[in-house]
Amino acid sequence: MAGQTLLEQNISNADAVALDRAYVFHSWSAQKALNPLVIAGGSGSTIWDHDGNTYLDFSSQLVNTNIGHQHPAMIEAIKQQVDSLATLAPAHASHIRGLAAQRILEHAPEGMAKVFFTNGGADANENAIRMARLHTGRDKVISRYRSYHGNTGAAIAATGDWRRIPNEYSRAHVHVFGPYLYRSEFWAETPEQEAERSLTHLRRVIELEGPQSIAAVLLETIPGTAGILLPPPGYLEGVRALCDQHGIMLILDEVMCGFGRTGDWFALDAYNVKPDLITFAKGVNSGYVPVGGVIISEEIAATFDEQVFPGGLTYSGHPLAAASIVASIDAFEAEDIVGNAARIGRDHLEPGLNKLAERHDVIGEVRGRGVFWAMELVEDRATRTPVTPAFMGRVKSELLGRGLLPFIADNRIHVVPPAVVTPQEVAKALAIYDEALTAARG
Numbered sequence: 286m287a288g289q290t291l292l293e294q295n296i297s298n299a300d301a302v303a304l305d306r307a308y309v310f311h312s313w314s315a316q317k318a319l320n321p322l323v324i325a326g327g328s329g330s331t332i333w334d335h336d337g338n339t340y341l342d343f344s345s346q347l348v349n350t351n352i353g354h355q356h357p358a359m360i361e362a363i364k365q366q367v368d369s370l371a372t373l374a375p376a377h378a379s380h381i382r383g384l385a386a387q388r389i390l391e392h393a394p395e396g397m398a399k400v401f402f403t404n405g406g407a408d409a410n411e412n413a414i415r416m417a418r419l420h421t422g423r424d425k426v427i428s429r430y431r432s433y434h435g436n437t438g439a440a441i442a443a444t445g446d447w448r449r450i451p452n453e454y455s456r457a458h459v460h461v462f463g464p465y466l467y468r469s470e471f472w473a474e475t476p477e478q479e480a481e482r483s484l485t486h487l488r489r490v491i492e493l494e495g496p497q498s499i500a501a502v503l504l505e506t507i508p509g510t511a512g513i514l515l516p517p518p519g520y521l522e523g524v525r526a527l528c529d530q531h532g533i534m535l536i537l538d539e540v541m542c543g544f545g546r547t548g549d550w551f552a553l554d555a556y557n558v559k560p561d562l563i564t565f566a567k568g569v570n571s572g573y574v575p576v577g578g579v580i581i582s583e584e585i586a587a588t589f590d591e592q593v594f595p596g597g598l599t600y601s602g603h604p605l606a607a608a609s610i611v612a613s614i615d616a617f618e619a620e621d622i623v624g625n626a627a628r629i630g631r632d633h634l635e636p637g638l639n640k641l642a643e644r645h646d647v648i649g650e651v652r653g654r655g656v657f658w659a660m661e662l663v664e665d666r667a668t669r670t671p672v673t674p675a676f677m678g679r680v681k682s683e684l685l686g687r688g689l690l691p692f693i694a695d696n697r698i699h700v701v702p703p704a705v706v707t708p709q710e711v712a713k714a715l716a717i718y719d720e721a722l723t724a725a726r727g
Contacts, residue, residue: 327354407435
């Protein structure tokens, strides 16, 4: 296929799997039974393997290839930067690094001052927590049970799902329930009730933990891996008010939902809320080079004008990553990629997924924005009992067999194509979802 290097020519899928299984240790997996899907190349929303099979990538890998695979402007920018300066320590000044930070801040809320670059989303959250603790002189961090913030010390302790439990080595983390009306913890019947009762729960936890001990509330603006859970009206504003009341920093994790994923530059743009720190990664450069970071408010940045910030990374602001960020944001602007994500969500994914729900009673709820959607699958709509893992396995197999790479999480299909996806590709994917759900039930 096009795009193969000399090293990859005449390679089969079997060759790639054999080499992988012999030498590669995979994340979040028991190793023995793995049989990973082989990917050899891609373009836009399409990927392919060495044996000529193609797939629509409606996973965006790990919900990060917002600009699609092998965007030519991105590839060219990285090549040019390699020829100019391939690596640089973070202590030095670099024009391309400064440009990357400037481009990011141009789309951040007013009052955000600086960017601290990291290698990815986990260490972005790690350093945001550190900044909040040092700025406030407090220790505790409140986050939600339905969340994922990364797999480093404080980030995994802040995570709410099962991956936290074998990794709880970091101190002073407290978890709360956030709003999720479909499976409300608060016996709510309306979005307004869910927001009000979630905020009451958070307020009581803050009071009982001691407001003077809490450095930050860390939330994904829209929880991603936990289910694409859109905050109900007033919730984020209420969290901001509680933080302001008690001098607590608000960190919004935009690692998955930022940079066009929701049809806005940041997911927070759709809500009347301004955080103290914003973490990002994934969509900022679609993972072409590993990078993440923390967008820092003027107030917190000023804390470290005279006080040393005790943190750093060898590859912070790596020039190849910086060049890819500049190229990505420039392409987003020139090609109206954020606008495309909004239109695709409004005009194609939302109506198309709702029509699927009308046809398939296994779909309990459809929710999302932009190119960030989830179908929650249930055995019975009345009881909302989740479908079994075996059923989800059949759905995944049926989707792959029809040429669509899905993002499957628990009892959900996350519909998360690149932000450059076309209406024709969405129509094709919707037809595949329809066929796969029918086959899995049959």
